[in-house]
Amino acid sequence: MKFEHQNRQASALKPRDIGLILSYRCMANCAHCIYNCSPNWHDWMTEDAVQTALENEKACWGEGFQVHLTGGEPFLNFPLLLKAARIAHQLGIPVYVETNAGWVKRYEFAADRFQQLRDAGMMAVLVSVSPFHQESIPLEQTLHGISAARSVFGAERVMAYQSEWLPVPEMSQYGLKEKIPLNRYIEMYGKQQAGLRLWMGFGLISGGRAGYRLGKWIPKRPAESFENESCRQELLFSQHSHMDLYGNFIPGFCGGISLGDWHGLDSMVDQYRMGKLPLAVQILANNGPFGLFEIAAETYGYMPLRDGYAGKCHLCVDVRAHLERQGMYQEIFTPALFYQNL
Ligand code: SF4
């Protein structure tokens, strides 16, 4: 049994799809954003850091992984995005870009940008589509972005994620040029059905600001109901992870958690594979956010939210934000702005 555990531990931190968060800056401020991106962020990764991050990935994992360039919104710094695509291509790393298309004002402009990226070695494009994005990005822009990308990359290399929201027939009365507030779904379906449709239909994660902004639309649960939910899989064995401009290695979809500094990726991964986890990560991996909750409530004066939590990641974020404000585990619960932008 012990051998099995050690064997499994030895395969920790081996993601197949790694996002480089070039910036948390975004023109949108989506209610479901698990990284708390918004126009309030200003920093960008440097070109040198992109080079180092990608070289470190290559040295650590060799082959068999791909990279997506993301944010925030990476097209807000197109020269950096272009350079990053070139660097990945030169290193032989398959690379795609994730965008919300909020920068697409004209089809021709978008097609030209996609062509430059393709020439730089970009392999594919993912365009985000959801009711949450449509609160600030009219569907017309998204559609232009998708067709411009398809004209350059071909339909099979452009993914609309999630395409079932493209367009939502019930919302057609509002036209393609309008931003559609989420309240329209409540007017259309009533609170309960709208909540179900948005949470289950999109497969929302309650981390980031999602639990706070969207939690009112689903039944909440008390902290105790998450008692037996550990996060070992998400923290240590996720196929999808991120590296951000501040040096943070972010596991799974756990915005605001850093497993360590990717500048020393190799040795960081070795530590985890030897089972040497920082205390806060150990608590979450073994006992989930309820384990963190107990410590925060017993020792650091954390008070549970009166109405409960929309999911285990909501509980996790709320407890982490409290501990971070108390100066606890700040090297793991980072970047600080994540907690200020909830
Ligand atoms: S979900 Fe995407 S588009 Fe929305 S705020 Fe976050 S990064 Fe920006």
Ligand code: SF4
């Ligand atoms: S509860 Fe926390 S550690 Fe677990 S998956 Fe959610 S954000 Fe990650």
